[in-house]
Amino acid sequence: MSEAFYITAKELAARGDIPEELVSSKHLIYSSPATLDFNSPGAKGFGVKRAGLAIPGSVMLLVAPGCCGRNTALLNELGYSERFFYLLLDDTDIVTGRHLTKIPKAVKELCEELDCTPTAVMICITCVDALLGTDMERVCRKCEETAGVPTVPAYMYALTREKRLPPMAAVRKSVYSLLKKQKRISNECNILGHFAPLFDECELYDILKSAGIKKVHELSRCTTFGEYEELSRANFNLVINPEARYAAQDMEKNLGIPFIELNRFYRLDKIRNQYRLFGQAIGAEIDDTKFYDEAKKTVEGFGNKYGSLTFAVGECVNADSFELSLALVEYGHKVSEIYGTVGERNFVFIKKLAEVSPETRIFSNLSPTMLNYEKKTEIDAVIGVDALYYHNDIKGVEFNDEKQPFGYLAVKLLFERLDKALEGER
Amino acid sequence: MKKLLKHISPLAPDDSGACSVLYELGGIVVICDAGGCAGNVCGFDEPRWFTKKSALFSAGLRDMDAILGRDDRLVEKLAKAAEQIDARFTAVVGTPVPAVIATDYRALKKMSEKKTGKPCITVETTGTNLYDKGEEAAYLALFKEFSKEKKETVAGKVGIIGATPLNTGLKTADIIKDKYENAVCFGMDSGLDEIINASECEKIIVISNSGIKSAKYLKEKFGIGYEFDFPCIPEETLNKAKELKNKKVLIIHQQTATNALRDKINGCEVDCATWFELNKDIAKENDLSIKNEEDFADIADNYDVIIGDISFKKIIPKYKGEFIDFPHFAVSGRGMG
Numbered sequence: 001m002s003e004a005f006y007i008t009a010k011e012l013a014a015r016g017d018i019p020e021e022l023v024s025s026k027h028l029i030y031s032s033p034a035t036l037d038f039n040s041p042g043a044k045g046f047g048v049k050r051a052g053l054a055i056p057g058s059v060m061l062l063v064a065p066g067c068c069g070r071n072t073a074l075l076n077e078l079g080y081s082e083r084f085f086y087l088l089l090d091d092t093d094i095v096t097g098r099h100l101t102k103i104p105k106a107v108k109e110l111c112e113e114l115d116c117t118p119t120a121v122m123i124c125i126t127c128v129d130a131l132l133g134t135d136m137e138r139v140c141r142k143c144e145e146t147a148g149v150p151t152v153p154a155y156m157y158a159l160t161r162e163k164r165l166p167p168m169a170a171v172r173k174s175v176y177s178l179l180k181k182q183k184r185i186s187n188e189c190n191i192l193g194h195f196a197p198l199f200d201e202c203e204l205y206d207i208l209k210s211a212g213i214k215k216v217h218e219l220s221r222c223t224t225f226g227e228y229e230e231l232s233r234a235n236f237n238l239v240i241n242p243e244a245r246y247a248a249q250d251m252e253k254n255l256g257i258p259f260i261e262l263n264r265f266y267r268l269d270k271i272r273n274q275y276r277l278f279g280q281a282i283g284a285e286i287d288d289t290k291f292y293d294e295a296k297k298t299v300e301g302f303g304n305k306y307g308s309l310t311f312a313v314g315e316c317v318n319a320d321s322f323e324l325s326l327a328l329v330e331y332g333h334k335v336s337e338i339y340g341t342v343g344e345r346n347f348v349f350i351k352k353l354a355e356v357s358p359e360t361r362i363f364s365n366l367s368p369t370m371l372n373y374e375k376k377t378e379i380d381a382v383i384g385v386d387a388l389y390y391h392n393d394i395k396g397v398e399f400n401d402e403k404q405p406f407g408y409l410a411v412k413l414l415f416e417r418l419d420k421a422l423e424g425e426r
Numbered sequence: 427m428k429k430l431l432k433h434i435s436p437l438a439p440d441d442s443g444a445c446s447v448l449y450e451l452g453g454i455v456v457i458c459d460a461g462g463c464a465g466n467v468c469g470f471d472e473p474r475w476f477t478k479k480s481a482l483f484s485a486g487l488r489d490m491d492a493i494l495g496r497d498d499r500l501v502e503k504l505a506k507a508a509e510q511i512d513a514r515f516t517a518v519v520g521t522p523v524p525a526v527i528a529t530d531y532r533a534l535k536k537m538s539e540k541k542t543g544k545p546c547i548t549v550e551t552t553g554t555n556l557y558d559k560g561e562e563a564a565y566l567a568l569f570k571e572f573s574k575e576k577k578e579t580v581a582g583k584v585g586i587i588g589a590t591p592l593n594t595g596l597k598t599a600d601i602i603k604d605k606y607e608n609a610v611c612f613g614m615d616s617g618l619d620e621i622i623n624a625s626e627c628e629k630i631i632v633i634s635n636s637g638i639k640s641a642k643y644l645k646e647k648f649g650i651g652y653e654f655d656f657p658c659i660p661e662e663t664l665n666k667a668k669e670l671k672n673k674k675v676l677i678i679h680q681q682t683a684t685n686a687l688r689d690k691i692n693g694c695e696v697d698c699a700t701w702f703e704l705n706k707d708i709a710k711e712n713d714l715s716i717k718n719e720e721d722f723a724d725i726a727d728n729y730d731v732i733i734g735d736i737s738f739k740k741i742i743p744k745y746k747g748e749f750i751d752f753p754h755f756a757v758s759g760r761g762m763g
Contacts, residue, residue: 002510028456028483028503031468033476065522066436067463067553071470073435073759081740086431090554094526106430113432127460131492131526158460159489159523368483368507 004373010358022364034389035365046195052154054175057119063087064126104146111147119225120150130157172247179232187214190234193241196402202409203291211284266327295408302415314384315340322349329357336377433740438756440551442471443560444519446590454481454513459521501537508542516546525552558702561636573624585627586611588634594658595761605657656686663752678734
């Protein structure tokens with residue numbers, strides 16, 4: 001029996017390529033209990049099904065074999081039970097595609113039976129239709145004609161997870177696709193990226209206000225379709241999650257709204273630099289001193305209180321686990337283990353980690369060998385749902401809220417919560 | 427529309443049923459999917475996922491694997507996992523993806539056995555059928571593959587087929603073993619050796635229709651007789667049902683469970699119904715098969731009392747009679763602890 005596979009940051013950076021054990025397409029995939037919310041978003045988190053219902057007043061018709069919608073029952077507990085419906089496919093449907101002709105009738109029947117007409121119907125399709133090559137745009141147009149309700153496709157194509165437009169990027173495009181072009185208002189903007197809003201206390205709101213932005217729209221804060229429609233009058237989009245980039249490109253093309261991308265960092269100097277560049281891009285001088293100082297004080301206070309701690313960092317967390325690890329090391333701590341998915345995007349952090357923390361062990365949560373995982377390094381505290389699963393006897397924080405931490409507030413919140421978690425031990 | 431579910435979520439599918447049977451047997455089980463089906467199994471239909479480790483994996487298929495039928499890649503992945511994890515056999519469980527591309531499971535079995543040197547069983551589930559079909563196929567494949575020799579009969583030893591969380595809501599066999607002292611629940615708190623030694627049993631107890639074909643196989647091959655029972659009716663359900671008098675009652679669950687509960691009720695006219703397979707050999711005259719929400723809505727008002735998973739109540743909001751909850755994990759994901 002093999003031990004859980006890992007590679008040190010130094011070895012990984014030196015290789016220049018990614019070993020097969022860290023590439024999910026090269027091995028069987030372990031849907032570990034540690035990463036269940038990540039692999040199969042159900043009761044927690046947002047998968048395509050829940051995300052597809054981001055448009056206020058919309059309902060979803062899942063057109064799929066029963067197995068695809070099974071875990072949707074978990075969403076009932078979150079109040080979605082009146083918004084999910086299913087058109088089940090049988091063996092003949094999945095081979096012949098005959099179900100496509102039934103979808104408009106099903107949408108009509110649903111709309112007629114619901115107490116109030118939905119603002120939109122999301123048609124969620126799965127791997128079966130990916131393989132059949134279904135033109136769902138066409139089917140949706142037919143549904144609109146039949147039922148008189150806007151109908152939008154949501155592609156839950158797990159088969160295309162690593163493609164240019166993976167399911168979670170595609171669904172972001174879908175949920176903004178009902179917006180219609182209107183006159184833009186110069187002092188309004190949208191924040192695109194997540195299906196839950198930023199924490200109310202996030203400094204980004206203050207910074208935007210100081211730059212003259214009077215109204216910040218977020219899809220997740222829209223409670224009515226009218227509020228949703230206001231999204232198309234924003235002067236620009238702020239994209240804070242790369243998965244929303246395609247949606248932003250679509251909005252630029254169709255609605256004429258340009259976009260700017262901001263990343264979530266946990267290194268204070270990077271946050272400061274990003275705000276400076278952002279200010280330059282929108283022609284405003286941004287003074288973030290107050291927020292920077294507060295976050296710095298929290299980080300330093302934590303360091304003074306606990307000294308240098310050794311962390312294990314997971315990927316089920318509101319952070320890039322490698323960037324966060326780099327930040328922890330830069331703040332004087334150590335990171336002995338990271339459970340994460342290595343890709344081109346975060347390889348830059350691994351190279352830097354290799355310089356400052358070469359012995360950090362990098363594991364892939366998805367590797368079958370994680371079935372054999374045993375703790376073999378010294379760990380004082382853990383960050384992430386998955387890290388807590390592997391080390392349920394060590395203090396730590398999940399830091400995986402639906403509400404999104406960003407900027408200096410994310411850093412401050414993380415260390416405040418770590419302090420609280422570790423305090424319990426003292 | 428018959429196939430439209432407007433009130434309940436889809437019931438447990440066949441691939442979940444197959445995995446439920448194979449879960450504790452110490453094999454490497456590969457769900458032949460892109461990831462979503464494995465997520466549904468591990469994240470919803472398999473309550474043991476957090477308490478008992480199992481080498482249950484997703485094949486991680488991608489579009490080009492499916493379009494080009496790259497079974498060799500799947501076998502490579504399986505062989506690699508077999509080198510990394512102790513396992514006595516491998517198993518491949520089907521989903522809609524191999525169903526659409528017509529995967530040749532026989533070839534997959536041969537290729538896997540050659541590459542890993544371990545026996546491989548394949549369960550041709552499609553994700554479109556219900557869990558009992560998947561359980562049935564998995565049990566039968568297991569017994570045919572591993573229960574080949576007649577062992578000396580062990581006096582009093584009872585073999586239980588059908589003890590899965592989806593049928594019983596249980597994560598361990600304790601409650602069942604309370605009733606049957608020298609019992610082995612195939613696939614629950616027992617491993618592959620018990621399947622290999624199945625012919626030691628003096629008697630087989632079938633607690634779900636999914637076990638009937640295997641029980642018949644064991645009878646034919648080794649002459650072991652079988653009976654039906656369902657020793658895990660929740661106490662609250664049982665007590666409420668026993669109190670009923672002079673009522674017209676409908677019990678809904680999987681068929682061995684409905685039959686077992688019917689036997690406990692006196693002084694009422696009781697019919698049984700199931701959303702899963704209705705076996706006419708163990709059904710009474712008025713027993714029913716429910717195919718969809720409309721079917722259920724049509725018959726509900728004929729009864730004073732309905733005993734079934736409470737989630738079915740959503741289908742009949744105007745029903746005036748009494749509804750007694752009889753949880754069924756394969757329906758609502760609610761178990762007995």
